Amino acid sequence: MRSTCSDFWPAVAAVLLLAGCASGPAPAPAGPDHSSRYTITQDRAPSGNFDVSGLSDAVPVYQAPARAGNKSPYTVWGKHYTVMGSNDGYVARGTASWYGEKFHGHKTSNGETFDMYQMSAAHKSMRIPGYARVTNLDNGQSVIVRVNDRGPFHGDRLIDLSYAAAKKLGYQSRGTARVEVAAITVKPDGSMFLAGQPLVLEGRPEKQPAQRTVAVNDGAGGGLFVQLGSFSTRDPAEKMQSRAMNILGSSSGNNPVRVRAVDTGSGRFHRVQVGPFQDEGSARTMQSRLEAEGFRQSIVLTDSD
Template sequence: MISNRLVIWLVVSAVLTLAGCASAPTPAPTPAPAGTDHSSRYTITQDRAPTGNFDASGLSDAVPVYQAPVRAGNKSTYTVWGKQYSVLKSNDGYVASGTASWYGEKFHGHKTSNGETFDMYQMSAAHKSLRIPGYARVTNLDNDHSVIVRVNDRGPFHGDRLIDLSYAAAKKLGYQSRGTARVKVESITVKPNGSMFVAGQPFALDGQLPAQKAASTDNANAAKGEQGTGGGLFVQLGSFSSHNPAKKLQNRAKNVLSNPVRVRSVDTASGRFHRVQVGPFQDEGSARQTQNLLEAKGFSQSIVLTDSN
């Protein structure tokens, strides 16, 4: 009898103990350290190239223009990962050679160091010490190809890398598949009167007149009522190896725009591409305005470029 009571008591005690464990409050999680980033700014852990075969062959270089000095992004000195960096007082005469890398989809659509939005399909770059925004001519020393980029971000802060180009700029220089390249970086500065210098030497963009002479020529042509013969600027919505998806994108764009939309087929070293383009536009401001409208309508991968008719 006593043994039976003992067994019953042990069973009841075990049940009560288990019930108590089940109802016990869960310990509060340990608070994250102060300064922990909860914003999930970058949804992609590792950077990567965009999907598909992005055609950069028709992409225009950045066009250097004069801009008064600004404070945004130009704090000197600044510290990243315990290392201190200084920003140049002026970009005039800057020339350096070193390793270029590129950045793409992880940072696409996020803010650069001076508050602009990074677009991996545009000709832009990040540099540790050049004043921003600024411009630079970057030459791939392995193939002698050059591009002009707008410097609007800080970095790269990995190893001894000199400059980080957008994915589009890296592809135009031909090193996107390798990840890095040996390059020469030369600053481009523009004075208030429009005169331009690369690495401190007078400079005019390829195929264009120096700024002051071009302005007087344009005024003379306007007085005569002449129309420029150039192909103008286009907003390119996509480039496809097949004609059918290009035609579908063209029809979609026509439903939201009153501007002309064309499919232009071109032969490149990578094969035949069918480019969907809106335009032409006579100035960059008009092209950018239409590009912003298109982005608001869901056309998220457009680029502004020059193209012949």
């Protein structure tokens, strides 16, 4: 079953849903909903006060291109739309609306289930699934959403956000906002781009190289470190350092946990490392212990003081 915002609706549903994906408090056509897909006739916000203060942005990851939801061209209400061949470099400004309870629990254009409490969005031409940073131009607030649906198909609306995403941007009560939408693309190697420019998300680990066996100098001055993570800001690095220190306790002995700031071509990174170790066997033993404690992205490397 396709999304409420796709070009595969039956004609009667298209007439009844002239508003396209819901646009917040904007009223839907009067009368009963004969599409049999929805239990309410007019979209609305959920009851109660949904707290979004602790809701995290969508996390961009690489996904191979899929056919679901990317038919191109497609037609809705007599108007033709084309899906972009790639989201690379896409950035645009326009009006954002939102959709919520009426569509909650129904299928999106790529077959996923719409959840108004998650950070998702509908777009007419971006390839799906994809990711975008959406910025409210009136207050400067930004969120990252997963684009997995088609729409909105009325007026000059640029994007439809989930209720939760709209609330995080502060426009859920008004229904619409002026926004900038910038596509985030992720390559198979994990490298990330925002509107075509290299991107490292704040607090996101630096892309780790493939783990490999390292050579150890025979001299007593040589040393190895078990690197637990690398971050673009210091705060998450220090939190990881504290966590590792609590786990190791006094047993860390001569192998303390440090945060080392390193300047690279992609900016400054804060690397959380345990060491030094004088031989690879000791480093691997510590790595295995830490992986058992949840540090599953660790690597062993040489990293001079």
